[in-house]
Amino acid sequence: MHVVVIGSGIVGAGAAYYLARKGAEVTVVDGGYPGEATGAGAGIVCPWVDHPEDDAWYRLTREGARHYPGLVEELGEDIGYAKVGALLVAEDPVDLEPVRALLRRRHPDAPEMGEITDVATPSELFPPLSDTLSALLVPGAARVDGCSVRDALLRAAVAQGARVRRGVATLTPGGQVVLHPLARKAVDERWNPEATEEERWSPQDVDEQRSREAAGQGPASHGVGAVGRADEAGVQDEGPASVGEEPAGLRQGPVGQSQGPAGQSDAPVGQGDGMAEQGGSWRQGAPLVPAAPPSSTATRAPRPEGDGEPIEADRVIVAAGAWTGEVCRPLGVELPVFPRRGQIVHATLEGVDTAWWPMVLPRVGPYLLGFPDSRVVVGATVEDVGFSPRVTMGGLAEVIEAGLRVAPGLFAATVTEARVGLRPVYAPGRALIGPVTGRVVVATGLSAYGLTAGPFTGELAAALALGEEPPIDITPYAPA
Numbered sequence: 150m151h152v153v154v155i156g157s158g159i160v161g162a163g164a165a166y167y168l169a170r171k172g173a174e175v176t177v178v179d180g181g182y183p184g185e186a187t188g189a190g191a192g193i194v195c196p197w198v199d200h201p202e203d204d205a206w207y208r209l210t211r212e213g214a215r216h217y218p219g220l221v222e223e224l225g226e227d228i229g230y231a232k233v234g235a236l237l238v239a240e241d242p243v244d245l246e247p248v249r250a251l252l253r254r255r256h257p258d259a260p261e262m263g264e265i266t267d268v269a270t271p272s273e274l275f276p277p278l279s280d281t282l283s284a285l286l287v288p289g290a291a292r293v294d295g296c297s298v299r300d301a302l303l304r305a306a307v308a309q310g311a312r313v314r315r316g317v318a319t320l321t322p323g324g325q326v327v328l329h330p331l332a333r334k335a336v337d338e339r340w341n342p343e344a345t346e347e348e349r350w351s352p353q354d355v356d357e358q359r360s361r362e363a364a365g366q367g368p369a370s371h372g373v374g375a376v377g378r379a380d381e382a383g384v385q386d387e388g389p390a391s392v393g394e395e396p397a398g399l400r401q402g403p404v405g406q407s408q409g410p411a412g413q414s415d416a417p418v419g420q421g422d423g424m425a426e427q428g429g430s431w432r433q434g435a436p437l438v439p440a441a442p443p444s445s446t447a448t449r450a451p452r453p454e455g456d457g458e459p460i461e462a463d464r465v466i467v468a469a470g471a472w473t474g475e476v477c478r479p480l481g482v483e484l485p486v487f488p489r490r491g492q493i494v495h496a497t498l499e500g501v502d503t504a505w506w507p508m509v510l511p512r513v514g515p516y517l518l519g520f521p522d523s524r525v526v527v528g529a530t531v532e533d534v535g536f537s538p539r540v541t542m543g544g545l546a547e548v549i550e551a552g553l554r555v556a557p558g559l560f561a562a563t564v565t566e567a568r569v570g571l572r573p574v575y576a577p578g579r580a581l582i583g584p585v586t587g588r589v590v591v592a593t594g595l596s597a598y599g600l601t602a603g604p605f606t607g608e609l610a611a612a613l614a615l616g617e618e619p620p621i622d623i624t625p626y627a628p629a
């Protein structure tokens with residue numbers, strides 16, 4: 150069976166890996182769109198503190214987290230995965246009680262979270278932290294490097310015969326894939342370590358691509374750390390960002406000032422995720438669904454060039470992240486998937502070993518993660534501003550200011566990078582995994598949980614495409 154996977158973020162790469170492992174013929178197509186979420190993701194894998202009111206969501210993220218140790222072993226390479234633990238921090242220790250109760254309730258079915266302990270002085274474990282904080286330690290929480298996971302999955306898929314092609318994929322009404330060329334080199338070293346110097350990106354490629362974009366021709370450059378480019382839609386519509394949507398990252402900020410997709414000014418943001426009110430959630434403030442359903446004009450996929458080349462396939466998996474609705478439109482289905490922008494800052498603390506610091510998940514404010522090479526990651530904004538993958542002054546200011554309030558010891562850290570990504574959000578609120586036609590399966594909508602559940606979701610999509618029974622019941626994620 151030949152399966153075409155559209156999108157090689159963490160979900161598409163996961164699907165390709167599991168398909169290839171099962172002996173399917175696989176072609177992965179990616180247009181390298183700026184704003185790909187996987188390259189910007191922070192890397193928190195700590196599902197037990199979220200979705201107390203939604204068992205189906207929780208099950209997907211819990212299984213996704215559970216999936217990692219086996220995957221790390223299978224891939225046999227460093228994907229930045231480490232069980233460093235999570236410090237749930239709050240100014241007032243009373244605020245830790247609801248999440249303590251939630252973790253206690255979930256522990257019997259998820260003992261991998263480890264034994265929860267109180268930490269009197271969290272700054273002993275994460276030195277830059279403010280010394281006014283109280284904390285609980287969740288030892289089973291892990292961090293992961295999204296780019297490394299994606300790349301390792303693609304490499305493993307390629308090693309088992311999968312083909313990766315660069316280009317913009319479109320679908321015909323019957324679900325056939327048409328590949329349109331990119332106006333740039335076709336090989337990307339991220340999955341092909343043997344790419345020659347000529348095949349790799351050069352600054353000239355980027356300049357050339359930017360000129361093309363400015364002229365409205367074709368997609369923009371891809372890349373980790375890509376800071377996007379001026380995007381005529383949405384620029385004037387953007388309001389203040391909110392910081393800290395990722396798993397357990399949370400925020401009591403100007404969420405209500407954010408805007409709905411497509412930049413509808415002054416649209417009230419959807420309700421909080423309701424967890425705080427239910428007395429168990431760690432996360433609060435981040436809206437789960439947009440204020441208004443995204444309009445069809447909200448999507449901004451690059452215009453495909455030329456007639457394109459049909460790719461014969463028995464099945465198609467659309468794992469095109471925030472662009473999934475646009476890709477599926479020719480099938481006659483409207484999937485309300487929209488982009489939720491996140492801006493995130495990377496900094497280094499010269500000479501400090503940050504590799505094994507636990508991640509910090511405040512009840513209010515941004516999250517922080519330590520990585521090897523003295524790197525600390527602080528994120529992220531939560532913005533419904535349409536397809537506008539840009540790093541903004543306001544976004545950076547919010548992340549940095551809020552980060553310094555939680556961790557004043559980062560004051561002198563060197564800012565090395567700012568990343569931006571578009572989290573794919575499915576308006577009904579959960580992940581979106583299932584068939585949309587007899588031959589096309591979609592897998593997206595993982596919003597702030599895609600690095601946690603992405604590879605597992607890829608496995609679910611692969612099983613569906615091959616007509617196999619998925620490892621968990623996927624009916625809760627079926628297209629509405």
Ligand SMILES: Cc1cc2nc3c(=O)[nH]c(=O)nc-3n(C[C@H](O)[C@H](O)[C@H](O)COP(=O)(O)OP(=O)(O)OC[C@H]3O[C@@H](n4cnc5c(N)ncnc54)[C@H](O)[C@@H]3O)c2cc1C
Nearest residue numbers: 156158180182186187190191192193318470491570599601
């Ligand atoms: C700032 C930030 C922090 C985050 N932190 C965390 C975290 O700590 N933990 C966590 O679990 N999750 C986190 N997330 C969420 C996670 O990153 C996303 O949910 C996940 O990466 C989504 O993966 P995806 O494969 O669905 O989409 P993407 O990674 O966006 O990939 C979609 C791909 O499809 C391609 N594509 C689209 N349309 C076409 C087309 N027509 N033809 C060809 N190619 C196409 C694009 O080029 C892109 O490469 C974070 C996200 C952001 C932005």
